[in-house]
Structures are given as C-alpha cells and as structure tokens.
Amino acid sequence: MDWDKLRIFHAVAEAGSFTHAGDVLNLSQSAVSRQISALEEALQVPLFHRHARGLILTEQGEAMNRTVREVFAKLAMTEALLTESKEKAAGRLKVTTTTGFGGTWLTPRLPAFLEAHPDITITLILEDGDLDLGMREADVAIRMHPPRQPDLVQRHLADIHLPVCAAQSYLDRSGTPNTIEELDNHRLVLFGSYHPPSPDINWIASAGRPNGSKRLSTLEVNNLAAMADAIEAGLGIGTLPHYMLNDRPGLKKILTGVKSPVIEAYFVYPEELRTSKRVAVFRDFLLSEMAARS
Template sequence: MDWDKLRIFHAVAEAGSFTHAGDVLNLSQSAVSRQISALEDVLQVPLFHRHARGLILTEQGETLHKTVRDVFSKLEMTQALLTESKEKAAGRLRITTTTGFGTCWLMPRLQKFMSANPEIDICLILEDNDLDLGMREADVAVRMHAPRQPDLIQRHLADFHLPVFAAPEYIEKYGEPKTLDELVDHQIVAFGEHHPPVADINWLTTYLETKGLKKSARLEVNSMATMASAIASGLGIGSIPTYAAKEFPNLVQILKDIPSPTANAYFVYPEELRSSKRVAVFRDFLMSELGIR
C-alpha cells in the first residue's frame, strides 16, 4: 500500500467527500478519486459506497480507516514530541473541555497563560462529549468527571459546588423558596437535550421527581453558560457551578442551608505525553489558577 494513497484515503474518510478532501490536500477532485480507485484496485476491495450525498465507508473501508487513523495519530504525537524544545515549552497544544468551563473559566485566563508561554499555540476545543485522547482528538482535557479510559493520566484539580441561584428580579416577582419542596411552585432552568457535562447539574428536578413532585423545567438549554445567563436574566431558578455563576455578579444564592452536589474537575492526558513540557506548563498553570500547591 502506497503511503501517499493512504494519506489521501485518510483525508477522504475524514472529510466524507472527494471534493472536501481535495480542498484539504490541495488536489483536484478527479486526482483524489483516481488515487482512491487505485488503492481499491491494489486491495481488491471497495473502500467507499458512492452516492449523490457523499461517501460512506464500506466494512473494509472502516477497518482500514481505523488502522490508518491510529497510525496518523501516533505520527502526529511523535512529531510534536520530537519538535518540542528540550529547553522550553513550545509548539501546538490542543485542549478540550466542556463549553461551560471553557467559556466561563478557562477562556478569560488563556491570555495570561499565552503571554507567559509565547511559543505555545493553543487550539481550544469546546465539546461537552468526551473526545478520544488516545486517538489524538486532543492532547489534554479538563473534564468534570474522572476519566473512563484506563490508559489516561489524571490529576484531580478541584471540586466545584453546584449552588442554587436566582436573579433579584425573579425573587421580587415570585418570592424566594425556603425548601426544595417549594420549588414545585417555581420556574426551573435545567440542562437539556443531551447528556450533561456535569453529572448532577439537574439535581433540582431530580429531587422533585424522587419526592413524587414531578416538575418539568420551564427552560432547558444545552449550554452551561447560557443556563447562567438565563437565570441571571430572571427566567427561573437553577443550579450551576460556581465558575459559571461568577460571570454574573447579580445572581443571588438561595437555599444556602441545603447541601448541594459538586462537580469534580480532572486534568487528563495520554501516557505518551507524560514528558511533554507543553502539557506540564499548562497543568501547572491550571493548578496555580485554582490555588493548588
């Protein structure tokens, strides 16, 4: 199997079309198509189902893609480690974290990190679903749960509480609940639509359901930062991490005597990057900003 053909196959499999892969590779659509056809001739199996809306990998194509993707991921990691300066941290660092933590906590602090490390370029990927660090979808992650993959290095960073908040305008209009049971008479803002990045973010509605006081949220939104904004604008009562609440000084913490869950934040990276200076300086920066010694 010719290396150039495998490189083109990888680009096509990732892009889902000859045209888009050609744009990435700076090749014409016809040149890309010819290379894929030549690879299929060598292997004597079809790699793609071709249809009007694009390309779909065949079973054989999926098998080849998995191997080629792993090879390219390993090569990319090796290149980064080989080119990294032995004296100082340098190069590109791909960081993934949840949209809420990235928007509310990390982004306001990135300028400080990048000023202190002028030779590190950042690619920040905000995604509530976990990216596969083993497959090099990112270099490091800050997650609100312990890593589920066994081959990742983890460092517990912080426990962020999930207090209950409301806006002064909401309290003035609807009153302030004194117990969790009273929330059944209030408007609740919750995280909705898909698996939440913080496990207990909807603990208020969960509590009401366990008490037989079934109460649907008045507003569901799949963004922690937008939840905070909605609560601050008076749309309802909600529980959000303290790092999100700090962006809205007008928020009032209510039900203070009620114990609230916590979100456990972890810094995670693959074993291969254990000796990376870029990873080390970013880890130390996080710990410093969070007051960890």
C-alpha cells in the same frame, strides 16, 4: 501500500466525499478519485460504497481506516514530541473541555497563560462529549468526571459545586423558597440537551420530589452561559457551577443549607505526553488558577 495513497484514503474516509477531501488536500476531485481507485485496485477490495450523496466505507474500508487512524495518530504524537523545545515549553497544545467551562472559566484566563508562555499556541475545542485523546483528537482534556480510559494520566483539578441561585428581581417578585420542596411553586431554568456537561447539572429538577419525578421547567437551554443570563435576567431559579457565580454579582445563592452535588474536574492526557513541557506548564497553570479562584 503507498503512504501517499493511505494519506489520501484517510482524508476521504474522514471527509465522506472526494470533493471535500480534495479541498483539505489541495487536490482536484478527479486526482483524489484516481488515487482511491488505484489503491482499491492494488488491494483488490472495494473501500467505499459510492452513491449520489457521498461515500460510505465498506467493511474492508472501515478496517483499513481504523488502522490508518492509529498510525497517523502515533505519527502526530511523535512529531509533537520531536519538535518540542528541550529548553522551554513551546509548540501547539490542543485542549478540549466542556462548552460551559471552556467558555466561561478557561477562555478568559488563556491570555495570562499565553503571555507567560509566548512560545505556546492553543487550539481550544469545546465539546460536551469526550474526544478520544488516544487517537489525537486532542492533546489534553479538562473533564467533569474521572477518566474512563485506563491508559490516560489524570490529575484532580478541583471539586465544582452546583449551588441554587436566582436574581434578586425574581426573588422580590416570586418570593424566596426556604426548602427544596418549595421549588414546586417556582419557575426553573434547566440545562436542556442529550449531552449535558454533567449528569448532575439538573439536580434541582428532581431533588425533594417523590419517586424521582421531575419538575417542569420554564426554560431549557443547552448552554451554561445562556442559562446564567436567563437566571440573572430574573426568568427563574437554576443551578450553575460555583465558578460562574463569582463573576456574576447579579446572581444570589439560595437554599444554601441544601447539600448540592459535586462535580470532580480532572486534567487528563495520554501517557506519551507525560514528559511534555507544554502539558506540564498548562497543568500547573490550571492548578494555580483553580486554587486562587476556588
């Protein structure tokens, strides 16, 4: 099998059309189509179902793409390790974490890291779902749960608490609840999404309720920064990661005697990057910042 044809096949499989793959590869649609047809003819199997709205991999195409993805992932990993400076941390580091943590805690601290390590560049992917580090969708991840993949190196970063908070303007208007049960009489701001950054993010919705029934919310939004804005504006009571409250003096902790869930944050990366200097200095930076701002 021709490597160049496999590269084109992989691009088409990921893009779902000859046109989009051509844009990525800087080739014409017809040139991409010819290469795929030649590969199918050489293998004597169809790799794609062609229809008006695009392309769908056949069963044989799915099998081929799984193998090709693994091969190119390993090649990308090898390239990154070979091009890394042996004297100092250098090169591009692809980082993924949740949208809330990445947007409100990590991004404001990246300038200090990049100033300290000018030969490193960062690609930041904010996604509440877990990207596949083994398939090189990212180099490293900051996750709000222990790693589920056994082949990943992990380092515990911090315990993140989820205190209950509100704006003083809301408390002046609606009163301050003294027990968790009194939240039944208050407006709540909750995280609304099929992919929450943590399963405990909405713990106040059912805390203190019989049989796990849930309180209704005044607002649900799938973004922690927007939740914080709404709570700070006096819309209602909510729960946020404690690191967000440090930078928002308009948010006041309430129900401090109630024990809240704890999110365990981990820094994870593939075994192949254990000796990477880029990974090591980024990990140490995170640990230092977490210790200083906890």
